[in-house]
Amino acid sequence: MKILVGVAVGIIVLLFSIGFLYVGYKKRKFIKLREQYFKQNGGLLLxxxxxxxxxxxxxxxxxxxxxxxxxxxxxxxxxxxxxxxxxxxxxxxxxxxxxxxxxxxxxxxxxxxxxxxxxxxxxxxxxxxxxxxxxxxxxxxxxxxxxxxFVNNGTLFEHIHNPNKSSKLSWETRLRIASETAGVLSYLHSTASTPIIHRDVKSANILLDDNYIAKISDFGASRLVPVDQKQLSTMVQGTWGYLDPEYFHTSQLTEKSDVYSFGVVLVELLTGKKALSFDRPEEERSLATYFLLSLENGKLFHIVDEVIANKGNNEQVREVANLAKRCLKIKGEERPTMKEVTMELEGLRAMASHPWVSGIDVNPEETIHLLEEKTEVYMNSIGTTSTGYIDSMKNHITPLVSSGR
Missing domain, CATH: 3.30.200.20 (Phosphorylase Kinase; domain 1)
Incomplete structure (x- = not known):
C-alpha cells in the first residue's frame, strides 16, 4: 500500500512538474515571440x-x-x-x-x-x-x-458622394469643413515644430464628428521637412485624382503638393463629383481637368452640386471656385500657400456671417472693422500677423459693400 501511494504521489509530482515546466516554456516562448514582433514591427526604431x-x-x-x-x-x-x-x-x-x-x-x-x-x-x-x-x-x-x-460620423468622401448624406451638407457646412481642413494643413506647413507635408490629402482622409467638425487622418505617407529644406526627393506616393502632377513628374515633394490635393477636395465639395471616375466620359474622368475646363468655358454652375446651387451664395461659390483654380495650377510656385488659402476661406466665412450678404445696408467702415476683428483673432490663433491680409481684404470687400453686395 505504501509502495502504491508513493508511486501515485511520485507520478502526480512528475506530472505537475512537467505541466509547470511546459507552462513556463510556453510563457517564455510567448514572451520571446512578442519581443520578436516588437523588434520586427520597428519598436527599437520607434x-x-x-x-x-x-x-x-x-x-x-x-x-x-x-x-x-x-x-x-x-x-x-x-x-x-x-x-x-x-x-x-x-x-x-x-x-x-x-x-x-x-x-x-x-x-x-x-x-x-x-x-x-x-x-x-x-x-x-x-x-x-x-x-x-x-x-x-x-x-x-x-x-x-x-x-x-474614435470619430463616429464617417469620412467626408462618404458624405459628399452618398446622396442620402450629401443633402445634409449645406454650403455653410462645406465652407467650414474646407476652412478647417485648410487650417490643419497651414498648421502642418507653418506652425508645427517641424514642418510636415501630409502627402495624401483627400476627402477619404477627412473624418467628420457628430457636429460635422473636420478631423484629418492617415499620416502614414507624411514627411517631416527639415527647416533648412524647401523640398524633398521621394518615391512618388499619393492617390490618383489628387496627386500633384508636378510632384508626379519630378519626384520633388513640397508643401505645394498638399495645396494641389486640397484644391481637388475643394472641387469635390463644390461639385459633389469624385476626383477620379472611369464611369464618366473620358474628358470628365479627371475632376480637376473637367473643373478647370468648365470654369474656362463659363460653365461653372453646370457642374456645381445641386445641393448648393442657386441658394443665394453664387458669389461665394465663384470665389471658392477661383481659389480652387489657383490651387490647381500646374506649377507649384504659382499656387498659394495653405496659409493664404486658409485666410481667404476664413474671410469668405466672415463675409457670410455679416448682414451685407443678405442685402441689408451697413456702413462700409463698420463692415471692414468687423472683418478686421474676426480675421485678427484667427491670425493670432495660428501665430502670424494679419496686417497684409486685412489690407488685401479691404481692397476686395470695399467695392462689394459700397455697391450693396
Whole structure:
C-alpha cells in the first residue's frame, strides 16, 4: 500500500512538474515571440526616433496585445467600422470606457513598417483639434496596431458622394469643413515644430464628428521637412485624382503638393463629383481637368452640386471656385500657400456671417472693422500677423459693400 501511494504521489509530482515546466516554456516562448514582433514591427526604431525628437513630442502609449483583444472582443467582425487596401479599422472600448479606433494592417513588410513608424512619429508632434488624436500603438502582434480617438460620423468622401448624406451638407457646412481642413494643413506647413507635408490629402482622409467638425487622418505617407529644406526627393506616393502632377513628374515633394490635393477636395465639395471616375466620359474622368475646363468655358454652375446651387451664395461659390483654380495650377510656385488659402476661406466665412450678404445696408467702415476683428483673432490663433491680409481684404470687400453686395 505504501509502495502504491508513493508511486501515485511520485507520478502526480512528475506530472505537475512537467505541466509547470511546459507552462513556463510556453510563457517564455510567448514572451520571446512578442519581443520578436516588437523588434520586427520597428519598436527599437520607434524608441530611437522618439528619443531624438524634441520635447514637444507627446508620449505614445504602448498598448499590450491583450488590452486590444479585449477592447475589440478578439477582433469581432461586428466591431469593424472601415476596411480598405491598407487593412481594417475596429471600434474598441478601453477599460476606462473610452471608445477608440484600432487600425490593423492586413499584412506587413519592411516598407509598411517604416510607414507605420513614420505615422507614429508625425502624429506625436501634432497638437491640433482638427487632427485625429493618436492614443498609442501596439507592437506585440504579428502586424502593428495604431490606436486613435474614435470619430463616429464617417469620412467626408462618404458624405459628399452618398446622396442620402450629401443633402445634409449645406454650403455653410462645406465652407467650414474646407476652412478647417485648410487650417490643419497651414498648421502642418507653418506652425508645427517641424514642418510636415501630409502627402495624401483627400476627402477619404477627412473624418467628420457628430457636429460635422473636420478631423484629418492617415499620416502614414507624411514627411517631416527639415527647416533648412524647401523640398524633398521621394518615391512618388499619393492617390490618383489628387496627386500633384508636378510632384508626379519630378519626384520633388513640397508643401505645394498638399495645396494641389486640397484644391481637388475643394472641387469635390463644390461639385459633389469624385476626383477620379472611369464611369464618366473620358474628358470628365479627371475632376480637376473637367473643373478647370468648365470654369474656362463659363460653365461653372453646370457642374456645381445641386445641393448648393442657386441658394443665394453664387458669389461665394465663384470665389471658392477661383481659389480652387489657383490651387490647381500646374506649377507649384504659382499656387498659394495653405496659409493664404486658409485666410481667404476664413474671410469668405466672415463675409457670410455679416448682414451685407443678405442685402441689408451697413456702413462700409463698420463692415471692414468687423472683418478686421474676426480675421485678427484667427491670425493670432495660428501665430502670424494679419496686417497684409486685412489690407488685401479691404481692397476686395470695399467695392462689394459700397455697391450693396
Amino acid at each position: 524608441q530611437q526616433q522618439l528619443q531624438e525628437c524634441d520635447r514637444t513630442t507627446k508620449a505614445v502609449k504602448l498598448f499590450s496585445a491583450e488590452e486590444l483583444e479585449k477592447a475589440t472582443d478578439n477582433y469581432d467582425e461586428r466591431r469593424i467600422v472601415g476596411q480598405g487596401g491598407y487593412g481594417t479599422v475596429y471600434k474598441g472600448m478601453l477599460p476606462n470606457n473610452m471608445v477608440v479606433a484600432i487600425k490593423k494592417s492586413k499584412h506587413v513588410d519592411q516598407s509598411q513598417i517604416e510607414q507605420f513608424i513614420n505615422e507614429v512619429i508625425v502624429l506625436s508632434q501634432i497638437n491640433n483639434r482638427n487632427v485625429v488624436k493618436l492614443m498609442g500603438c501596439c507592437l506585440e502582434t504579428e502586424v502593428p496596431l495604431l490606436v486613435y480617438e
